[in-house]
Amino acid sequence: MTTVLRASPRRFVSTPAIERIAARALRYLQSGFSVHLRGCAGVGKTTLALHLADMLSRPIMLMYGDDDSKSSDLIGSQSGYTRKKVVDNFIHSVIKVQDEMKHTWVDSRLTLACREGFTLVYDEFNRSRPEVNNVLLSALEEKLLVLPPTSNQTEYVRVNPQFRAILTSNPEEYCGVHSTQDALMDRLVTINIPEPDELTQQEILIQKTEIDRSSAAFIVRLIRSFWQKAGVDKASGLRSALMIAKVCKEHNIPVMPEDAEFRGICSDVLLSRVGIPIEDATKILWELQNEFLGAVEIPIVPLTEQVAELLDGLPEPSDLVNQIAESLTQEQQIYRYLVRSNGAGLSDLESEFGIVRTELLEVIRALTIQGLVIHRDRQFFAVEPSETEI
Numbered sequence: 001m002t003t004v005l006r007a008s009p010r011r012f013v014s015t016p017a018i019e020r021i022a023a024r025a026l027r028y029l030q031s032g033f034s035v036h037l038r039g040c041a042g043v044g045k046t047t048l049a050l051h052l053a054d055m056l057s058r059p060i061m062l063m064y065g066d067d068d069s070k071s072s073d074l075i076g077s078q079s080g081y082t083r084k085k086v087v088d089n090f091i092h093s094v095i096k097v098q099d100e101m102k103h104t105w106v107d108s109r110l111t112l113a114c115r116e117g118f119t120l121v122y123d124e125f126n127r128s129r130p131e132v133n134n135v136l137l138s139a140l141e142e143k144l145l146v147l148p149p150t151s152n153q154t155e156y157v158r159v160n161p162q163f164r165a166i167l168t169s170n171p172e173e174y175c176g177v178h179s180t181q182d183a184l185m186d187r188l189v190t191i192n193i194p195e196p197d198e199l200t201q202q203e204i205l206i207q208k209t210e211i212d213r214s215s216a217a218f219i220v221r222l223i224r225s226f227w228q229k230a231g232v233d234k235a236s237g238l239r240s241a242l243m244i245a246k247v248c249k250e251h252n253i254p255v256m257p258e259d260a261e262f263r264g265i266c267s268d269v270l271l272s273r274v275g276i277p278i279e280d281a282t283k284i285l286w287e288l289q290n291e292f293l294g295a296v297e298i299p300i301v302p303l304t305e306q307v308a309e310l311l312d313g314l315p316e317p318s319d320l321v322n323q324i325a326e327s328l329t330q331e332q333q334i335y336r337y338l339v340r341s342n343g344a345g346l347s348d349l350e351s352e353f354g355i356v357r358t359e360l361l362e363v364i365r366a367l368t369i370q371g372l373v374i375h376r377d378r379q380f381f382a383v384e385p386s387e388t389e390i
Contacts, residue, residue, distance in 0.1 A: 012051045013207050015200040018044075021191065025052050025166075028189045034140055034165035036185070039193030042236035045168040046123050048193065052166055053119040061113040061120045065127030065169075067178075110135065114145045117160030126169040130181045140165065140187040195236050198224070204238065209245040215255035219244050222257075222292060223270065229284045230274040243269050257289040293362075330355075331363050335372055338382035345379055 014022075025035045029052065037045045053060045113120040125133060139145045143159040167188060170177055196204070198220050205216040223237035223244075244265055247253065253261045266289070271281045330353070337352060338344055344352075349360055364380060367373040374381050 012047065013200070013204045015197075015203055017197050017200050018048070021193065022048065022052060022055075025189075025191055026055055029056060029164050029166070032161075032164075033189050034167070034187065036167045036169065036188040036190040037193050038169050038171070038190055040195070040236055041170055042239045043193050043195055044236075044238065045193050046121075049121045049123070049166045049168050053121050053164075056119050056164060058162060058164075059116070059118045061109050061118045063109050063120065063122045063125075065122070065124040067127055067129065110139070111145060111147070111157060114139055114159045114163050115157050117162030120163070120165040122165060122167045124169060124177075125167045126177050126180050129178055130184075133181070133184060136165070137183055137187065139163075140184075196238060201238055201241060205241055205245045208242060209249045211245045211249045211255070215248070216245060218255055218292070219248075222266070222288065225288055226270055226285055227274075229288065230276055230281055232274050240269050240273060257292045263289060331367055334360075334363055335367055335382050338373060338380055343379040343381045349380070 025037070025048075028035050035052070037049055039045050050060065050062075110120065112118065135145065138156075139159050143161075145157040145159060147155055147157060165188075169180070198217070201220045202213065202216045205211055205219065206213060209216075211219075219241050220237075223241050227233075227237050245255075247265055248255050248262065253259065253265065255262060257263065263286075266285060267282065270285060271278055274281045334349060334353065337349070341348075346357065346360065346364075349364075350357060353360070364373060368375070372383060374383055
């Protein structure tokens with residue numbers, strides 16, 4: 001049984017980088033050429049191929065490369081039998097029923113796509129042996145699909161003018177991948193799909209997992225830095241990022257390098273995906289997470305009615321407080337400033353005290369842990385320590 005797909009673009013994440021690649025590929029397809037999307041695992045080749053196929057507004061035939069596949073798996077085969085009645089000449093009241101083998105041609109996916117003008121998406125086509133894919137040569141060039149000779153089937157199928165093929169492949173150094181014959185590559189327009197940029201990966205995480213933007217940005221940045229330090233250059237970090245984001249979102253785990261559970265998730269997902277000893281990979285990941293301490297914006301903590309009333313009733317600081325502010329520690333100065341200003345954002349604090357954001361975040365984090373500061377609507381507020389109940 002053959003399944004014809006209709007792709008839905010509703011969950012497709014589009015960014016300027018993806019739109020540029022899609023526009024190039026669609027231009028070739030509309031001009032009658034078939035397209036080959038080549039890139040490392042996890043960069044989104046299959047998703048992009050299905051998106052392009054949907055943009056052609058034709059039914060989609062999906063095939064997967066397989067080392068065990070044969071030409072007949074792509075073209076078709078003969079099968080089936082029929083039954084006929086045989087009347088006995090001597091005993092007319094007896095009717096015999098005999099099974100008579102009669103080969104019937106059954107179109108496979110490639111043949112059906114060529115005949116009906118469907119869009120063929122051939123995913124990881126170079127996992128099939130080159131001789132299997134030779135059947136594509138005449139279909140793409142001469143627009144004729146040559147069939148095995150049979151007694152009840154023509155020797156070829158004339159390819160429908162609306163037929164298009166979109167092929168995807170992984171680099172040839174991947175395990176289980178065959179070299180691609182030059183004759184086939186000459187009939188395709190090959191587009192190399194790079195690792196998605198940071199903006200694209202962030203948007204994918206946000207739309208697929210509904211995680212907040214700052215957490216998505218941190219996960220992407222952490223994985224890209226880890227991949228670089230661990231020497232990973234043959235895979236995308238997008239799938240790993242999706243795993244981490246999905247688990248953190250669904251289990252309310254804060255995306256912060258200080259959080260032990262977040263560190264554990266990163267270790268489970270990332271350490272097994274690098275080709276260096278586990279001890280070295282662990283050291284790189286932990287050192288990297290330590291470098292990012294304080295780099296994530298503190299999650300917003302909702303105010304209770306009691307705390308809100310407390311903030312509204314805070315008195316104005318006295319002149320004495322202003323006079324001794326110079327002699328206070330940095331934490332005390334920032335706390336006093338928040339009391340006086342009745343809340344401030346990070347940029348306001350940076351401007352007021354002239355310190356870099358990483359140092360400022362460390363001070364804010366320390367005050368938050370002590371219960372002296374809360375975060376609401378991107379503003380930080382001072383709270384009396386003896387009366388804070390959150």
